[in-house]
Amino acid sequence: MTIKQIALVGMLLCGVCLGQSGSVRPTTNIPDAEFPRINRDLSATFRIQADQAHKVQVLMEFGQSTFDMDKSEDGYWSVTTTPLLPGFHYYAISVDGFPANDPGSRVFFAARREVSGLEVPGADSDFFAITDVPHGTLRREWYVSKTTGETRRIFVYTPPGYDQSGLRYPVLYLQHGYGEDEAGWADQGHENFILDNLIAAHRAKPMIIVNENGQPGPSFQPPPPPQAGSKPPPVGQVARYFMNERYETFDRVISGDLISFIDTNFRTVADREHRAIAGLSMGGAQALRIGLHHLDRFAYIGAFSPAIDITDATKDYDGGLANPTRLNQRLRLLWIGIGSDDFLFAPVKESHATLEKAGIRHVWVESSGAHVWTVWRRYLADFAPRLFQ
Amino acid sequence: MTIKQIALVGMLLCGVCLGQSGSVRPTTNIPDAEFPRINRDLSATFRIQADQAHKVQVLMEFGQSTFDMDKSEDGYWSVTTTPLLPGFHYYAISVDGFPANDPGSRVFFAARREVSGLEVPGADSDFFAITDVPHGTLRREWYVSKTTGETRRIFVYTPPGYDQSGLRYPVLYLQHGYGEDEAGWADQGHENFILDNLIAAHRAKPMIIVNENGQPGPSFQPPPPPQAGSKPPPVGQVARYFMNERYETFDRVISGDLISFIDTNFRTVADREHRAIAGLSMGGAQALRIGLHHLDRFAYIGAFSPAIDITDATKDYDGGLANPTRLNQRLRLLWIGIGSDDFLFAPVKESHATLEKAGIRHVWVESSGAHVWTVWRRYLADFAPRLFQ
Numbered sequence A, B: 001m002t003i004k005q006i007a008l009v010g011m012l013l014c015g016v017c018l019g020q021s022g023s024v025r026p027t028t029n030i031p032d033a034e035f036p037r038i039n040r041d042l043s044a045t046f047r048i049q050a051d052q053a054h055k056v057q058v059l060m061e062f063g064q065s066t067f068d069m070d071k072s073e074d075g076y077w078s079v080t081t082t083p084l085l086p087g088f089h090y091y092a093i094s095v096d097g098f099p100a101n102d103p104g105s106r107v108f109f110a111a112r113r114e115v116s117g118l119e120v121p122g123a124d125s126d127f128f129a130i131t132d133v134p135h136g137t138l139r140r141e142w143y144v145s146k147t148t149g150e151t152r153r154i155f156v157y158t159p160p161g162y163d164q165s166g167l168r169y170p171v172l173y174l175q176h177g178y179g180e181d182e183a184g185w186a187d188q189g190h191e192n193f194i195l196d197n198l199i200a201a202h203r204a205k206p207m208i209i210v211n212e213n214g215q216p217g218p219s220f221q222p223p224p225p226p227q228a229g230s231k232p233p234p235v236g237q238v239a240r241y242f243m244n245e246r247y248e249t250f251d252r253v254i255s256g257d258l259i260s261f262i263d264t265n266f267r268t269v270a271d272r273e274h275r276a277i278a279g280l281s282m283g284g285a286q287a288l289r290i291g292l293h294h295l296d297r298f299a300y301i302g303a304f305s306p307a308i309d310i311t312d313a314t315k316d317y318d319g320g321l322a323n324p325t326r327l328n329q330r331l332r333l334l335w336i337g338i339g340s341d342d343f344l345f346a347p348v349k350e351s352h353a354t355l356e357k358a359g360i361r362h363v364w365v366e367s368s369g370a371h372v373w374t375v376w377r378r379y380l381a382d383f384a385p386r387l388f389q
Helices: A003-013 A122-128 A190-199 A235-246 A248-265 A282-293 A324-328 A345-358 A373-386 B003-015 B125-126 B191-200 B235-244 B248-265 B284-291 B324-330 B345-358 B373-386
Strands: A037-039 A043-049 A054-061 A065-068 A076-080 A088-094 A098-100 A107-110 A115-122 A139-142 A149-156 A171-173 A208-211 A275-280 A300-304 A333-339 A363-367 B038-039 B043-048 B056-060 B065-068 B077-079 B086-095 B098-099 B105-108 B113-120 B137-144 B150-156 B171-175 B208-211 B275-280 B300-304 B333-339 B363-367
Touching: A003 B086, A076 A107, A088 A373, A098 B098, A122 A190, A122 A373, A139 A248, A149 A190, A149 A248, A171 A248, A171 A282, A190 A373, A208 A248, A235 A282, A235 A345, A235 B208, A248 A282, A275 A282, A275 A373, A282 A300, A300 A373, A324 B248, A324 B324, A333 A345, A333 A373, A345 B284, A363 A373, B043 B086, B086 B373, B125 B191, B125 B373, B137 B248, B171 B191, B171 B248, B171 B284, B191 B208, B191 B373, B208 B248, B208 B345, B235 B284, B275 B373, B284 B300, B333 B345, B333 B373, B363 B373
Parallel strands: A171 A208, A171 A275, A275 A300, A300 A333, A333 A363, B171 B208, B171 B275, B275 B300, B300 B333, B333 B363
Antiparallel strands: A037 A043, A043 A076, A054 A065, A054 A088, A088 A098, A088 A115, A107 A115, A139 A149, A139 B137, A149 A208, B038 B043, B043 B077, B056 B065, B056 B086, B086 B098, B086 B113, B105 B113, B137 B150, B150 B208
């Protein structure tokens, strides 16, 4: 479908969301902020006061598309974009070349900075909406990691009824991508509302979700972006870089420190059959690494749009994939998904083919969509119901 | 003391914080961001890439002081400020007149937008630091308010050991100021670390803290700022405006919906002797109103730099102060504090005098400092140990 067709379907199915006035304030707006607004055709209208600026633009998705704003006599700049895909978008207001936040929108931590977010409503947004169902809790917890010597912050989702039930629950360790942090799955991902809704519909088992920061210690840098005019590096090279980053510190944080903290301080079922690990992009590469290295700890692995390029099942992941028979016996689920518009599509599809050829059983999801939270929310909604059944 | 003297004392007492290199990255920096930096004299150095901009400035505290940045040949702008007071500062980078966030710093919700924050280290910062003590939990919870018909988000601090102890705890309802929201006491205030540290030192009783959004429904606007060149309105007029805003919806949210939710879902001691309400600025005016109107619910009231101007104890707060004998019998604590550099100093001091004259017993704290989080953190550390003893 083209963007226009998707917008049309969204409008038909979701007339209420767009109200009668023809445009709505997205849920990502600051309370009372009149702009940005989403119009009936899912275009967005931005409006900014910057009367001393010479050139003001909207940069969608870190500049993947750009819209020049026009200045009116009152010093406000405004523009209406072409129709946008329903779902979550990052954007910036470029003021004379400086990428600024829109004062009308909430920000989200991405690409190692605080970035304005825009939630374009659509037909496929009920599953992560705040609906009239029992709600779980999103907790910030602090624990001491022996590995790093730090007091580290984590997010923990406990399902509805956790405080009163006295029951024990399985645990999903769920990781963000490069440039994000432990708040991503709560703030951008709405993991809690996705699970609240799935649990209320009896589609997923009540579970605990834990989010850590996947880059403990000094951050590594990804391969440098290509110089203007030069050829970009092959995508597989980027994917292999992330897949082969050792993540040893993070592995020890999870396997040595965090699991023990969670099992001590929460009512968990503390065995591999009730423990899953998943992540998106860099976090997908990490989930595979940590999961494959600790089959005694995890029976479920999920890789959402993962930064991987598995070309040799006998060698990649330090031999973690070298014994398909054992893997098929031990893993209750290996889930891999990628969107057709994702820049990582080719290496992930190649990884899938490598696993197929090696006879490693896995669920393969080839969806629409790019390398965006809109897709990862859907992946969580597909993955979570398959856990702990 | 002058700022330079405070900086000197801070350096002497806090040599470690500033490291050997002569400057440090404040805790408010994005991980790995080299700028901004705090220097030995507590000045801050900012550095920004904006090679197409014509004029770039640092605006401290919403423009209370301004520092022009200088452009170097590599397109970076930089400036070192005069020494800053230790504590938490809001700031913006003005790019050709547009107040933008600094990509190097975390943002905080204030003045109805996301604003860059800068934590200047000092001798008086241990009490809200992440230290090696047992840590409580900061929970985001969602509950249905009958008053507003919404599913509303709140923050709840549960003290160390809450999950395991089986004990019941007293509750402090603690509110933010105008233009902030329910995350303020967690993000800017570090309420959780302040209480963790007080509880570990046996200086405060373990307690639950609840933060709501003090402006349910459409926000009201404060009096318009004065036109350039015209006289600003008397401060007492601004304070009276906030004091007399009805806050009826918020009163019903707290007294009708929230207390019931908290007492049902958390292990509380559900009586007035184990319930306190406090707030800062607008939240201080609200705490007084709600506390005085519901003496059957609250035995402790705290007003931190409150937006109040009590001039007639027989009439103000709808007669809530008209019976000093009853108030003195019922209230276990009425706490009012204001900083000598606060723009609300005069009306709050007048309110104190009015209460004194009426014979209404209260703790009066006249501190140093302005209308800033640095002061409110200290107020919480003074107020909390007096509760539930």
